[in-house]
Amino acid sequence: MKARYLNLITYIAISTIIAVTGCKKDNYPPDKTAIVIPESVMLYNTYDNGSGTTINLLNAVTGELVTKYNYPAQLGITWSYPVVGNNLLYAVDNKKISAITLNSGAVMWTVPVDNMLMPVLHDDTFYGANKTTTSSGIYALDATKATTTFLWKYQPVGEPSAISYFNSLVYVLLGPKKVLALDAKTGVIKWEGASTDDYSFDLLRYNIITAGNTLIDAATGNQLSTISPLAIPPTYNAQNTYTNLDFATNDMAFIKTSHYDQSPGLDKYFLSAVNRSTGAEKWRIDYGGGNIGERTSNKVMQIWNNYLLVHHNYYRTASRYGAIYEDGYVLLDLNTGAEKLVLSNGNTKGLTGNNIVAGNTLYIYKRFEKTIYAWFDNSEPANYLFAVDMVTGQVKWDSSKLLPDGRQNLSFCVTSGGKAYSAFVQ
DSSP: OOOOOOOTTOOOOOOOOOOSSSOOOOOOOOOTTOOOOOSSEEEEEEEETTTEEEEEEEETTTOOEEEEEEEOOOTTOOOEEEEEETTEEEEEESSEEEEEOTTTOOEEEEEEOOBSSOOEEETTEEEEEEEOSSOEEEEEEESSSOOOOOSEEEOOSSOEEEEEEETTEEEEEESTTEEEEEETTTOOEEEEEEOSSOEEOTTGGGTEEEETTEEEETTTOOEEEEOOOOOOOOSTTOSEEEEEEEEEOSSEEEEEEEEEETTTTEEEEEEEEEETTTOOEEEEEEOOOSSTTSEEEEEEEEEETTEEEEEEEEEEEOSSSSEEEEEEEEEEETTTOOEEEESGGGOOOSEEEEEEEETTEEEEEEEOOOOBSSSSOOOOOOOEEEEEETTTOOEEEEOGGGSOSSSOOOOEEEEETTEEEOTTBO
8 A cells, every 4th residue: 555645747836945953834935946746756865964965856757857955964864765645755864754845845844753764654654663862662653744742652672673564554673583563553562473583574565474484474473384395306416405485475485495515616596486375386497596697696576467576686707807796687477487578688787776666667776886806896887777667678767877976875766657656655
C-alpha cells in the first residue's frame, strides 16, 4: 500500500523559505517562483555538512533537471533523505522532519526529531525510532501537520536497527536477531521473536519475515517452514555445500545452492525454484560463480510482470592492474528460470547505491568503487543516475553530468502515475 500521493500537475503557490529549526506553521503570501512540476519526477538529494542539503528534481521520463532546492547546513546533521506523500515533499534527516511545497521548495513546517533511523511513511503517518539523552523509542507521528506530540511511543529493551510497515503492523529489529511487531494504530506489541539467525524484512510484501532459512508469518510471528538442502551433485569435487534462501513468495521458494572446492578455490552457484507445499524442485539454473568474469553474489530483488528481477555483482579486470567490483541486472522467466533480458545494455560499470522499480522502469543510482588487488586506484568514475526500460532492457536516460565524482551515497524517490516509489514509502 502506498501513501496518499501527489497530483503533480496541481500546485500551490507558497513563498519565503522559513528557518528549519523549531516547529513552524505555514502562513505565506503568493510565491512568484513556483514552477510546474512534471507528472513523473525523481527527487534525489545530496548532503554536505559544510554546504547543507540540496534536493534535486529531475523529469523522471527524460532525466532532465527541473530545479533544485538548497537548504543551509545544520550542526549535527549526518544524513538526509527525500520522501513524497500527502501533497508534500518531506526532507527527513537525523535531527528533524521538514514538510516542503514541491513546486517551490518553500518549507511549510519543521518538527524536531532525533531520528536514529530513517522513518517510513504510510498514508498520513511517519513511523520511526528516536533517541533522547536517556533512552530510545519507536514512535508514530502525524505527517500532515506541524506537531511535536507523538501519536504513540513504545520504548523497547534494546536499540532499534531497522523499522518497516506492512498490513497495519510496524516491525522493528532490535539488533539483527530480535524482532517486534507493534499495532500501527496504538503501538501495542502484537508479537515478538528471537533467533540465532539474522532477521530480514525483504519479503514483507508477501507477509513473510525471514530468519536465515526460516520463513515466519509476519502477521502472527509463527514459523511457516525452514528451507532444506537440495540434492544437487557436487561441482569441482566440492568439499563444502551451502544452502541459502534467496527469495520466496506465498507459493514458491527460490533457493541458492553454493558448491565450494577449497583446493583450487572455485565456487559454483545454482538457483532452484521449489514448491513450498510439496518441496518439489520446479526448475534449476546455473547462478554464477565466485571468479573474475562470472556473476557473483546474485540476489532476486522482486517479481516484475512474471519475471524475477535479479541483481548480480561482477568482478572484471581493471584497465591496467587489479580488478573492479561492479554490478548489473537481469530478468529471469518465473516459470522456467530462463534468462529473458539483460538490463542497461549489459553495462555493469559502477556499484549500485540505490534502486527503485516504478512501473516499467528501473531507476538506479551507481557510484564508482576503488580498484581492488592493485597498489593504486585506477577506477573509472561512474557516479550517476539512470533509468532502464524493463521491457526492452535499453537505457532511457542517464544523468552522469549532474552528479559530482565521489563515493558518497544518496537516496531518491520517484513519483509516477500519482504514486510515490521509495524504500521509505510503505
